[in-house]
Amino acid sequence: MKVSQKLIYGFLSVSLLTFVVGTVGIDTIKKFKGGFDYLQKTSMKTIEAGNLIDSNMLNLNIHLTRFLINPKENDDKVVESLLNNLTIAFSLYQEAYETAKSSNDPNSIKMKGFIERFSEYKKSLNSTINEIKILNNRKISEKVKKQKLKELLKLHIKGETIIKDLNEFEVMSGHQKVEGIDKAISLRILISNIITVASVLFALIIGIIISRKISRSLIKLRDSTIEISKGNLYTRVEIETKDEIGQLAASFNKMTEDLQKTTVSRNYVDSIFNSMNSMLIIISPQGIIQTVNPNTCSTLGYQCSELIGMKFDLVIDIKDLLSTAAWIRYLIKKERLNNVERSYITKDGKKISVLFSSSVILDDKRNVQYIICVAQDISLRKIVEEQLNKAQKYSQGIINSSMDMIIAVDTERKITEFNLAAQNVFGYQLEEVLGKTPLMLVYDEQAGNNVFQVLAEKGEFYGEITHKRKNGEPFIAAISITSLKDIDYNFIGFVGILRDITEKNRLERELLKYRDSLEKMVADRTSELMNANVKIKDSLREKEVLLREIHHRVKNNLQIVSSLLESQSRYIEDNNILAKFKDSQNRISSMALIHEKLYQSTSLSKINFAEYIKDLANNLFATYYINATNITLKVTSDEILLNIETAIPCGLIINEIITNSLKYAFPDNKKGEIIINFYCKEDNNLSLIIGDNGIGLPKDIDFTKTKSLGLSLINNLAKRQLDGLCEIVNNKGVVYMITFRELQYKERV
Template sequence: MTELEKQLESYDFSLFSYPKVVENAPIAFTRVLQDTQGYALANKEFTRQSGYSRQEFNSLKDEEILGSIHKDDLNGFLKAHEEWCNNNFRDTFRYMYRIINREGKTLWLDVYYYAELDEEGKPYAIDQIYVDITDRINYENLLRESEDKYRRLTESVPAAIFIYSDNRFIYGNEYSVKITGYSVEEMIGKHFWELVHPDFRDDVIKKGSERLKGNEVQSRYDVKIIDKYGNEKWLDYSGTLINYLGKPAVLGIAYDITEHKKTQQALIESELKYRTLVENMSEVILYVDNNDRILFANDNVTEMFGYDKTELTGHFAGELLVDEDYREAMSDRIKLRRHGFTDRFEIKMRKKSGESLWVEISSAPLRDNSGNLIGSIGIYSDISERKTYENTIESSLQQKDLLLKEIHHRVKNNLQIISSLIKLQSSHVKDKEIHSLFAESQNRIKTMALIHEKLYRSKDISVIEFYDYIKNLVDSLYASYGISPDRVKAKIEFRSIYLDIDTAIPCGLIINELVSNCLKYAFPNLMKGNIFIDLTEQNDIEYKMIIKDNGAGIPETIDFNNSASLGLKLVKILSEQLGGNVELIRENGTEFRILFKKANYLRK
């Protein structure tokens, strides 16, 4: 109750005997005579509120006077007034309601009636006071709206928001329930440190106490709590000293970062596994940037090249490690790396002592989280002994076959290691497009690894039976992209054709790129269809390979000869490497026809 309201409750209505005071008062005063039901008095403030003078108001009918009261307030007013009258006009009548005055403006009024009684106790006049409380009501409404807005804000934020004073919770939003498991009622009055994990409790109590004292402490830190059900959770907590109801308190905001912490721990463990793998491989691992500058080398580099790994960091690998006669060849390989190609080759290198050695290098591109090429990773295998062995057993075909089988086996293993390393790295990438690029690189590596697997298991290690290879490759791609063979059927024409490694690898990579494109783009929205693959011997010097589908087709806007797609570029480059050409037909889907030379005629 305001001071004005207290005064009005005990108001001495004898002031009506002071006409000047009443006439100029900032409160509306009226007196209604019971015998005439006319207004004997109405001051200036009443005229301002109602818009009528006393004379004009007296001319109004009862329904017109009551009609000025807001329709939502009228019935309540009439009922309260009737009760007052029935109670013999005892005490002061008070009611708050809205009026719509003569000008159409809505006002809130706090109304007080006092009955002047004659000797028989009957009222001969009613003294009335009308206090304009419109501004106060509007302010209260604004305040209420502001409180509602901030309440909705705190309840909608995905974070626990709470206040504690004297080390006890005095407020908590609904999200606090989700994080702690306690209802708001259960939280209120509880010591804040009861929720904190014992390992963190002393530190949190100390920081909280210092903050309440006004001392400067770390405002944001990670803390572990135990919820109502015994579950451990990690919170990103920040606290601010505030004044709440006249006392120092702490406003706390906490985000649940439990899953983030688990992911962080998984990354640490994954990094440890990855590093353990690299450091314990028998081969040398080198990371180089796009300029062939060494960024990392594992411990095996000392045994293979005689350098401590710290001596190599920052130097150009080709200049420091490659034999002078082979540096130009190495330069060509570096150019391929800069275009993101996976590569495998043998090269003569030199140790710190000057002693030469033969090394087999398997390399794959390295990309950052945005998919930008930042360098390459290379696996260096010392094949010096193998080279010496090859030179001494040239006369023995059987021994040569055994050696080549070993080479293919080791190459297959190396490619699988590279594929595994790429897979490890891709597990840290959240962007789906970049993750897809890693997957495509893995499929290309698997395509080459499958060639070496077939050669390793073949009776004649100089060639492979290509139908069986295509079937295994297509099955692998279906599994990689998760495509059901019942929805998209692969039809591979059986022909007994044998290809050597120089022809099989480019052909396999072409099939990998074109079939991958079919599986990714040709049959959208669970569309059904067919993929057709055929390799035929045209004549003594040429093969013809057809890969087609009856899917959505390549858009006319894509120029095959000038495509930005790495896959289509590879198809064009590999076809030229085979001495062939590519024809693209855009009818009833997409068809690629590739005519290329047999290996022996290509060498001529």
């Protein structure tokens, strides 16, 4: 109702108030009787609608749950039927709302709110049903089912909340209406008595009410406009009247709602646009860049402001195309282009491989507005592909360079690899065998099936199989087959390595022919060698006996010479000559001791020189009647075996040095010590060190020119006999250091 009409009707109602005062009582009773009837109709209808909605919502939730967890054949039809019943119940409540609205029922505002809540609930319900139908056409995990069950539960709780609020509203509304009717009847009776007085004041009251209502609505409009101008798009003008101001408020609210949706949608699109990992460029039909996303700028090295307004052909490499205009016409003609490999050009001129797609945006008249270009950087993928190709070529090169045949089959027993060695041996080209069964290469097909049976049981096979070439010629190959697995250890087939052993087997057969004759020859030769060995052993035993006898006789002869010298010395009164006789006797004894050691030795050619040194020194101590308490002997020696050629001069040297020490180093029964060290050095030289801590040699003696027989003998034996070095340290005693190698004469048997 217009504001002007309200004013006119207000004044007319005041004028007619007096006229209708008589009939107001009867009219009031009729109107309130009708209102009571209206109350019964609307309340019953809304209660009936609420019950229907509640029952259908419950059944629908039960069937949807079963439809999601364990769908049956007719569940979708039952769901559709319940959904239709729910729609009918909503329509029934809508009719009740329309009745209340047409009757200007103040509760119609809240009923409208329930209708909006029912509409939102139904929209969510339809969306959930569609998702469940889609999911039931797929195999979904328990996790997804649980998620959907949670959504169904939330939706059911939401519906139950609406029904609960509706029932509470209807109960409260019914009570309010009944109370309102009672109060209204009482009020009408009172009004009928005082209407005459009220008619005077009514004009003033209606004027105040209308003016305040209009001013209040205008204030709400003003405040809402201010809030929206601040950017608060959630502001709504709460005016529900049907007059010009109410219509203006409704239009204002609709405009704000549309603006809010547009803003939210734009923000959503902008968020997607800015977060895309791909490069997105929007160009005009003339090829001018209009918009770019941040990833495009960061990848190409431009600022966004630099790209906007730039020609697109400065960004994309189109040298292999006719022209930019022709290419854009091609994009417009195709309208959609998917996953074409092209190159983008960065700011520094570097080319980037991209996977290019485009789509044309048309207006209502199908005129081209924009061209959307989406590109994904595939430079890394290109590098990986190139590396994979190189690796594949490298692996293929290794396979083809193998001298052995390499054949691979897949899980269906089809040949997938046949290297050059296999092609050369079998006579097939690669394309002749790829995808075919390897049984075509086996001479006996049953033998090939047996191999596959072993592979199925053990996963590997080693043996020899007769194969056949393309011309039918058979040959024997040693074959080794193992399981073939991919990088994730999944079984993908078998790989076999073969080697033609036909020639090898032929040679083995020829060798077998000569084996028996060779074995006979070896047996005869062995028999001859054994007989010869027996003779040699007999001869060696004879020589060993003879050699022992020689050593024994030499030792005895030397002992006889020593005894003769001993007997002769008894008739010599000159002490100097007697001493010389004794020295000669000791030298002979040292040589005799060597022959005695050789006689006792098992080898008859070498003696244990460590034992010899101890025995020789002890004999000398006994010869000169040396008291062990005055002069002590300390011998340190490695276990060294010396031949007779080396042992005799060494023994004579030891004899001379110890004799000199015993005779001259410790006068007047002076106490002292004699040391003998004999060991092998790292360079395989032998070191003999003999010394004492006696009075030492005279300071002016020249070792190389001395007339002393003993010292001359030591020097000559060391240098000429042993071919070694001899050094003398004459300080607080005397130390002889002799270094030599064992003399290499032919070993005696």
